[in-house]
Amino acid sequence: MEESSGCDYEVFLSFRGPDTRTDIADYLYVSMVDAGIRAYRDDEELRTGEELGDQLFQAIRQSKISIPIFSTGYADSPWCLRELVEMVESKNTRGQKIMPIFYNVAPSEVKYQNEHYGNAIVSHLNKKRFDDETINNWKAALKKVGELKGWDLHSMLNSNTIKGKGEFVKEVVNDVLTELKTAYLEVSDCFVEVDNHVGKIMSMIGAHSHETKIVGIHGMGGVGKTTLAKIVYNQLSNDFVDYCFLCDIRKTKITRLQNQLLSDILKKKWLDINNVMEGKKEIKERLRSKKVLLLLDDADDASQLEALVQKHEWFGKGSKIIITTRDRGILNVDETYELTGMDFDHSLKLFSKHAFRRDYPLEQYICHSERAINMCYGLPLALEVIGSLLSGKSEEEWDATLKELEESPQQNVRKKLMISIEAxxxxxxxxxxxxxxxxxxxxxxxxxxxxxxxxxxxxxxxxxx
Structure with a gap:
């Protein structure tokens, strides 16, 4: 029995060892691990004893996806059938995804337990090792999973849908990666007192309403618009299956953004968009039935928004769209929220998190910290950059660095703020x-x-x- 290193898993791979251990199960496991997927594979032939161990149950329960490989002999194994029952239980109670592979059997054979699967169930009954409840649970699990959408490898190979097992494994791994992708966006763990802003935007966007809403967050560069928008996006994400984050809109070609939007929401690579009008037509036609969560970050031209989110009707009922920009004038949205600089107390706390890894300055650095904060004008970007720059330096180094910053702003901050001037x-x-x-x-x-x-x-x- 082998598994990936680490204490948690993303995929549980269940298979009948003699049928697939050195074949599709091995190809799939190795390819998933190579792709960075934390996979657990269970080979019942390498196990001793009759009871499923705690480690195995835990691996099934904590995995986000279970992949049973239904081969001819899968139902011959009580271990595989026990695992299948646990997968169905995890699907029902924890929302786990089951993505079956029908290796050399038809889905109908699994669903209705005919042919070899029917013979396997009869064989378990005749041996009288298992009570009626256990057998009925196995049959119910086979029926449930046999009804699920999965990969019918036998049919795919015969129909030339794919060229061979290598290409099939690549397709499975890509589909698993897509399924594992979540809407959660990484944000700094050093943000300070954003609950008030988040609450107001959540109210504007109607977090629990079935209404489609478009909200714009505007403010000067470095004030924290992107961080705030990401936090709101993360709080909304649990209610959405279809989502997309379009970053650096200002720097990106519109047709590329349109292509990414379609690909992310439809969960497949979209054909190249040749022009903006074509992209608008495709978005309107393909996404109007989709309830989407969408974040458009750093827009600086109304034409960008018209090409991506021109009308509410382009998206399904209940969609939520967040836009960040420096220019309020380009926003034609339901609600706008202006984000301004932080007050002194919050600035000191944020600066201290980066300079001292705590919520307040060391006593001997209080005056230096106040001096640094006064040159940041409440901009989180400046507070973070300058705080990190000064972290770990001596008092003499603080004096020299602050003097230099007062004469010439730190390059990272200056470059960010110059974007507003250049626009x-x-x-x-x-x-x-x-x-x-x-x-x-x-x-x-x-x-x-x-x-x-x-x-x-x-x-x-x-x-x-």
């Missing part, structure tokens, strides 16, 4: 520089009149700024 058109940049360099504290009406005379379109530009 401005020429008139908007001129107004931005005027405000930053000359007009601090001026009456807005006076400078607007000046900008209008220069044809800078100040009303539209100030809204964007």
């Amino acid at each position: 401005l058109n020429e008139n908007q940049r001129k107004i931005f520089l005027d405000v930053a360099c000359f007009f601090i504290g001026y009456d807005k009406r006076i400078v607007i009149h000046l900008w209008e005379s220069c044809k800078f379109l100040p009303h539209e530009s100030l809204g964007i700024l």
Whole structure:
């Protein structure tokens, strides 16, 4: 009996040793392990004793997927039938997925227990080793799993649907990887006090409603929009089978985003989208019956949103869509939420998590920490980057680093913030520089009149700024 290393498994592989141990079971196990799947394979021929051990039960129960390989002799083994009953129990009580492989038997033979499977059940009855309840449980499990959608390898090979066992194993592993993929998105474990923001967005999006909702989160670069959106996405994810996270929209070709959206929701590689109009048509036609959870991160142009989520009717009832952007002006959504900088106390806590791995500064670094926080203006990105930069340094090194940062912002922060500047058109940049360099504290009406005379379109530009 062999299993992958580690204390938990993703896939439980059940098979009859003499039939498949050195054949499809071995190919499949090795390929799954090579693909990074934590797999447990049970070979009943290598086991001693009559009772299923705790380790075996645990492996079945904790696995997300069970794959029984139904070969000619599978039902001859009481061990395999016991495992099958436990798989069905795990499916009923814990939502485990069972993905059967019908190796050299038809699904109907398993479902109705005819031919060799019928003879195997009769043989177990005649031996009188097992009571009627046990036999009935075996028959019920065979019927239940025989009805499930799986892979009929015998039919596939005869119909030339696949070229051989190697290609078949590759298909199975790809399907298992797709099934194991979850909607959960990784987020930093150092975020601070986001419950209030999350609660408001969950209320906006109607977390428990059957209404399709599109919500936009906007704010300046580095303020934490993506982290907040990921947390909301994760909290919603348990209610969705179909989901997609489109990141870095600003940097990605629209047709590629359309292709990824279709592929992720439909769970198969989509044919290449040749143009945006074709992509819009495919999204509308293919996804309108799908209840989807969708996160579009870092959009900067209305045309991107029109190509991906133009109308509620493109998606099934109850779909939830979250958009993050720096530019509120591109949002044509049900609700918008503005995320602003953190206050001093929360900034100090976040900074301390990265600089000291605790919620508050060491006593000798309190003044240094306040100095660092004052240059971050409540931006989580800046607090994280600068806190990590200073972590583990001496007081003298803090002084030197802070002095350098005050003269020239840390490169990672500066690069992130420059995205907002680079997105401005020429008139908007001129107004931005005027405000930053000359007009601090001026009456807005006076400078607007000046900008209008220069044809800078100040009303539209100030809204964007």
